[in-house]
Amino acid sequence: MADTLTVRAAWALRSWWLMAGMWTRSTMAYRASFVLMLAASTTVTALDFVVLLLMFQHTEQLGGWSLGELGFLYGTSSFALGMANMLVGSVDALGERIRTGTLDTMLIRPAPALAQVCAERFSLRRVGRPVQAAAILAWSLTRVDVYWTADRVLLLAVLLVSGSVIFGAIFIGFATVQFWWGEAGEFQNSFTYGGATMLQYPPTVFAKELVAGTVFGLPIAFVNWLPALHILGKPDPLGLPVAFRFASPLAALLCVLAAGLAWRAGLRAYRGTGN
């Protein structure tokens, strides 16, 4: 096959784009419902942060981090999760696609099945969470005491992209479990939503073993904890080499590779390719 990796990736993205566009227009057929759902999801996610604000009515600091710094963690973590959920989150219904046979109809289209599964039931109402997260991040930036050098600005941008990619890979990677075990939809949520909630708090409030697990196990520490240490100038509770604070893109790449291999293995098992 003459198709190079870039050509295939570009085609996958285009397929996703075409399908997501169709779903967007489909949901616009029910405009009132769309507006209500968007309002509801924005309100619910906004309440999330209110909890943090209330906590700071009683304390100045949490684990050595100020309210502004917590806002930074909350904003970055929630933004990454929100973006991943909007772009590929639909993959969590893979088991249902298999049961209803939708996956088969996707496999007979000349477009990558993964792109189609991720775009399935795409809805712009999921933009509520990343928008709310970005607003809180912007607010937190006015509260933190940071001297904004070029490397810090750049690292923030890299963090937002890498973090979204890491969560996206986690969504896909854990969804592939459903190729073997159909009802595993809730299983992955504990890693995505659970992980994102954890990242909203400073690493110093958790046991060291748990934090180490987010570096060397499921590498969600690279979403925001590690780069935040550099941006906000905080000490590392694990005392890891400084390079870890800049390694998010590498972690994201590894996550993508792992998720890609898991998807391949799952699809092969589904189609019955001998091992």
Place this chain on the structure above:
Amino acid sequence: MALIELEDVRRDFTIRTRTGRLRREKRVVHAVDGLSFTVGAGECVGYIGPNGAGKSTTIKMLTGILVPTAGRLRVAGVEPARERVGLARRIGVVFGQRTTLWWDLPLRDSYELARRIYRIPPDRYRANLARCVELLDLGALLDTPVRQLSLGQRMRGDLAAALLHDPQVLYLDEPTIGLDVVSKARVREFLREVNRAEGTTVLLTTHDLTDIEQLCGRVMVIDHGRVVYDGSLDGLHTAGCSERTLVVDLAEPRPAITVPGARVVRVEGPRQWLAFPAEQSAAPLVAAVAERYPLVDLSVREPAIEDVIARMYAEVAIG
């Protein structure tokens, strides 16, 4: 030229059932078990068999969704499972009970998506769409959301969607299921035209023998994952000693009538059921009845595929 080739194709499924609290039992099921046949370019073949005979598994292997456990399989010169995406541009698939159209969008939008996904050249797209719209009478429906279409309209819409990219092979899974008589006739007429004018190879599964009678020069019966009959429909009727039924409404109730070449199998008031060999024409029989008895109404019923196959087995067992 053979467009579809299967040589001793097998497909196993491993079924795991829980037998105890922790114990699980593995059982291997041969959904397709040593299937061999070829279909030439331009043929229209009926692929029939009881539920669970292996029809869908075959179709899924032919489209490349499923990988065969063993055997050799070629469609249009390629191995489907290996070149699934490439082959997808050259085949069309319609599942009668599952639409690929976009529920909340106008019919036209589904076709526009197909144009982009299948990368159909603009002039081919325009020509094919125009032809489908004309033959399937879709003109008034193009701007209607799919959810507002009737079942028959939606099936016509699905057929068009499967043919816009000029597929060499068209797989149809129960294309007339649930449709009314008029819609069925229209679908069949369209398929006949596509097969004749474009030379598109058609492989269809159905439970309606009329589909096969009107479309397919060849019928394959599959059961327990093997081909048990391959030939003409008439031959199948002969092999299965199948009978059609002439239902006559007489002017008044009578005891069972006597007509040469048929026997009465049921009487209910003025209505009587006459069974006659399926390969025979109904016309002389109708004439014979009308000549002897005052006739109010009549209809001819085709044998059910399940019955034909069941009888065929009975014959094999006796013979």
